[in-house]
Amino acid sequence: AQKVTQAQTEISVVEKEDVTLDCVYETRDTTYYLFWYKQPPSGELVFLIRRNSFDEQNEISGRYSWNFQKSTSSFNFTITASQVVDSAVYFCALSEARHNTDKLIFGTGTRLQVFP
Amino acid sequence: GAVVSQHPSWVICKSGTSVKIECRSLDFQATTMFWYRQFPKQSLMLMATSNEGSKATYEQGVEKDKFLINHASLTLSTLTVTSAHPEDSSFYICSARPGQGYQPQHFGDGTRLSIL
Numbered sequence: 001a002q003k004v005t006q007a008q009t010e011i012s013v014v015e016k017e018d019v020t021l022d023c024v025y026e027t028r029d030t031t032y033y034l035f036w037y038k039q040p041p042s043g044e045l046v047f048l049i050r051r052n053s054f055d056e057q058n059e060i061s062g063r064y065s066w067n068f069q070k071s072t073s074s075f076n077f078t079i080t081a082s083q084v085v086d087s088a089v090y091f092c093a094l095s096e097a098r099h100n101t102d103k104l105i106f107g108t109g110t111r112l113q114v115f116p
Numbered sequence: 117g118a119v120v121s122q123h124p125s126w127v128i129c130k131s132g133t134s135v136k137i138e139c140r141s142l143d144f145q146a147t148t149m150f151w152y153r154q155f156p157k158q159s160l161m162l163m164a165t166s167n168e169g170s171k172a173t174y175e176q177g178v179e180k181d182k183f184l185i186n187h188a189s190l191t192l193s194t195l196t197v198t199s200a201h202p203e204d205s206s207f208y209i210c211s212a213r214p215g216q217g218y219q220p221q222h223f224g225d226g227t228r229l230s231i232l
Contacts, residue, residue: 035220037223042225043207043209043225043226043228044209044223044224044225044226045160045209045211045223045226046223047220047221047222047223050220091159091160102148102213102221103150103162103165104150104160104162104211104221105162106159106160106161107159108158108159109159111157
């Protein structure tokens with residue numbers, strides 16, 4: 001069965017601190033996709049990144065970086081030098097590629113609060 | 117690009133009424149759209165997958181007669197909550213996937229539904 005676990009329910013940091021949001025997934029498929037979405041207080045979901053299961057290269061985009069490790073089934077997300085605007089709920093999600101469907105299985109989310 | 121518009125953003129209505137929520141892909145065609153529900157401080161749960169020109173595929177436990185989905189064109193899917201009751205109060209959010217293949221889903225801004 002597919003499952004996404006975000007063990008950290010809530011994280012509070014002070015501005016400029018680095019913070020890592022953990023994501024562990026379970027799937028029986030060899031081909032799958034992993035995502036991170038940001039949900040600010042206004043409610044909309046903002047797409048941050050998608051990775052396919054064959055690409056384990058880490059990725060950096062500005063202050064954001066992602067560490068994908070198949071050996072531990074983890075896809076962790078790090079924000080460097082956090083800012084107040086980073087405060088949001090962050091969701092990790094999994095999509096399996098079989099059956100030509102891309103249903104997203106979401107984790108329970110991690111609420112990040114960045115204090116000035 | 118890849119903008120998804122959802123309307124209305126907020127609905128308050130009396131118990132027993134039906135509520136229609138629209139999801140439009142503004143700058144792309146979406147053969148597949150997805151409807152999610154999110155209870156306060158919880159994750160997004162997929163309700164159904166909406167395919168243009170065919171019947172929606174509902175997730176287990178979602179009443180198809182309660183949540184009517186119509187995907188009549190490549191840019192519009194609607195979700196109608198029939199005979200809504202207070203327990204249907206939730207945040208409903210749609211997503212659309214551009215084109216074929218595994219493009220990431222792009223989400224609308226969501227609809228907050230409050231049934232009195």
